[in-house]
Amino acid sequence: MKIAVVGTGYVGLVTGTCFAETGNDVTCVDIDKKKVEKLSSGQITIYEPGLEKLFLRNVKEERLRFTTSLYEGVKDAEIVFLALPTPPGEDGSADLKYILGVAKDLGELMTDYKVIVDKSTVPVGTAEKVYTAIAKTYVGDFDVVSNPEFLREGVAVDDFMKPDRVVIGASSERARKVMGELYAPFVRSGNPVIYMDVRSAELTKYAANSFLATKISFMNEVAQLCERLGADVDMVRRGIGSDERIGKRFLFPGIGYGGSCFPKDVQALVKSSNEAGYDFQILNAVMDVNEKQKLHLLPKIKRYFKDNLKGKRFALWGLAFKPNTDDIREAPALYIIDELVKEGALVCAYDPEAMNNVRALVGNKIEYAESQYDCLYGADALIIATEWNEFRTPNFLKIVTALKNKVIFDGRNLFEADAIKELGFYYESVGRAVADPADKHK
Numbered sequence: 001m002k003i004a005v006v007g008t009g010y011v012g013l014v015t016g017t018c019f020a021e022t023g024n025d026v027t028c029v030d031i032d033k034k035k036v037e038k039l040s041s042g043q044i045t046i047y048e049p050g051l052e053k054l055f056l057r058n059v060k061e062e063r064l065r066f067t068t069s070l071y072e073g074v075k076d077a078e079i080v081f082l083a084l085p086t087p088p089g090e091d092g093s094a095d096l097k098y099i100l101g102v103a104k105d106l107g108e109l110m111t112d113y114k115v116i117v118d119k120s121t122v123p124v125g126t127a128e129k130v131y132t133a134i135a136k137t138y139v140g141d142f143d144v145v146s147n148p149e150f151l152r153e154g155v156a157v158d159d160f161m162k163p164d165r166v167v168i169g170a171s172s173e174r175a176r177k178v179m180g181e182l183y184a185p186f187v188r189s190g191n192p193v194i195y196m197d198v199r200s201a202e203l204t205k206y207a208a209n210s211f212l213a214t215k216i217s218f219m220n221e222v223a224q225l226c227e228r229l230g231a232d233v234d235m236v237r238r239g240i241g242s243d244e245r246i247g248k249r250f251l252f253p254g255i256g257y258g259g260s261c262f263p264k265d266v267q268a269l270v271k272s273s274n275e276a277g278y279d280f281q282i283l284n285a286v287m288d289v290n291e292k293q294k295l296h297l298l299p300k301i302k303r304y305f306k307d308n309l310k311g312k313r314f315a316l317w318g319l320a321f322k323p324n325t326d327d328i329r330e331a332p333a334l335y336i337i338d339e340l341v342k343e344g345a346l347v348c349a350y351d352p353e354a355m356n357n358v359r360a361l362v363g364n365k366i367e368y369a370e371s372q373y374d375c376l377y378g379a380d381a382l383i384i385a386t387e388w389n390e391f392r393t394p395n396f397l398k399i400v401t402a403l404k405n406k407v408i409f410d411g412r413n414l415f416e417a418d419a420i421k422e423l424g425f426y427y428e429s430v431g432r433a434v435a436d437p438a439d440k441h442k
């Protein structure tokens with residue numbers, strides 16, 4: 001099939017590459033000239049495990065092309081995916097200017113039947129708006145379909161190639177058939193394509209993200225309670241997660257959810273809800289809990305250093321909002337950096353992939369280290385903000401040698417609390433035994 005993907009960011013690039021990998025002829029369109037030049041010359045623009053190999057193969061075999069021209073991209077395409085940004089507007093609702101801008105341009109370019117697919121996360125009613133924007137100038141037959149994307153960064157290729165489900169919201173049989181053919185290779189393993197009406201598909205995406213965010217905020221509140229009641233959140237997590245009705249996944253407490261999706265999508269659903277005259281109370285609490293959780297480690301740090309962080313030096317492991325990505329959008333580490341710097345502390349950070357992105361954002365506000373151990377030298381404490389695998393089993397001897405004090409504030413519960421205390425560390429984590437600064441650690 002001939003496919004156009006408009007918007008070649010995270011979702012666009014994964015979508016385009018995976019559809020090319022299953023034998024389709026894909027043209028990706030982006031307004032960012034530099035990005036298109038880079039991709040056309042075989043240079044990948046995001047860090048995503050497993051993607052580069054597929055990308056290079058499909059570029060080489062000419063199933064995957066890039067252009068800045070919307071006309072070039074869509075002229076022969078049967079299906080046009082819109083993988084454009086839907087950032088929060090000033091009031092928190094999803095800003096549809098990119099989607100509706102491209103829809104208007106499509107109306108001016110289209111000359112034959114196409115299926116236009118909203119791949120971006122968009123509020124209920126957007127497909128109707130896209131339809132109206134195209135129909136203003138194009139009078140022929142076409143369909144607008146909602147096909148929300150559920151991939152996670154860091155495991156995006158697997159999520160796309162072996163989806164738990166594919167949701168297709170379509171109002172015409174013709175569009176359902178086209179989409180069904182396109183997705184046939186991905187659902188062979190028995191994972192279903194769920195066909196539904198367009199509005200339900202649009203809401204499914206927000207409901208999925210909001211439910212997952214709710215699980216996380218719930219566990220972060222359980223963690224708060226654990227610290228106050230002397231319980232261990234890891235035990236409670238295991239205890240409840242083994243109940244199939246609850247499920248083991250997305251129960252990990254930490255320093256809040258971040259990334260380009262949960263924060264903006266929960267907020268957008270609350271906004272849509274308000275506009276529909278309904279107060280979505282749970283989600284307001286989910287957002288409040290998350291705001292507080294991002295700075296969960298700060299009072300612990302201040303307590304240890306007797307409220308004086310001026311001139312203190314902190315090593316920070318992890319900047320990306322989660323492991324296996326270089327994405328720093330809404331990364332909890334950035335909030336911690338802000339607070340520490342505001343208090344007059346110095347921060348030296350290390351992240352395996354995200355340092356360039358942070359450097360571009362905050363420049364010399366912090367120092368950057370060449371390795372996870374380099375950033376420890378002379379630091380008063382180590383703070384862990386992202387659970388990269390290489391941080392899980394570090395060389396403790398190197399940590400002890402480099403750190404000024406044997407003090408760790410762990411926002412991701414990477415270590416067994418008892419084992420690390422045995423090594424003589426003052427150790428604070430999330431939802432587990434609270435350390436006492438008065439205790440003498442070795």
Ligand SMILES: NC(=O)c1ccc[n+]([C@@H]2O[C@H](COP(=O)([O-])OP(=O)(O)OC[C@H]3O[C@@H](n4cnc5c(N)ncnc54)[C@H](O)[C@@H]3O)[C@@H](O)[C@H]2O)c1
Binds near residue numbers: 030098102260261
């Ligand atoms: N990132 C994820 O993990 C993820 C997962 C599922 C769904 N989503 C949703 O998918 C959508 C896209 O997210 P993303 O993370 O890929 O965004 P992104 O910001 O990484 O990429 C968007 C791309 O669109 C391009 N663009 C902007 N205006 C354009 C135009 N007029 N014509 C052509 N290209 C244009 C930008 O240059 C950029 O390359 C959002 O709605 C997001 O909520 C994201």
Ligand SMILES: O=c1ccn([C@@H]2O[C@H](COP(=O)(O)OP(=O)(O)O[C@H]3O[C@H](CO)[C@@H](O)[C@H](O)[C@H]3O)[C@@H](O)[C@H]2O)c(=O)[nH]1
Binds near residue numbers: 152153212251258
């Ligand atoms: O038990 C958990 C699981 C996740 N997180 C945090 O939650 C955030 C989001 O994590 P994750 O969902 O793995 O990453 P994303 O790539 O943002 O993926 C989410 O957002 C995408 C964009 O909408 C959706 O497509 C995915 O299905 C959805 O999982 C991160 O900050 C994680 O640290 C936790 O704190 N505890």
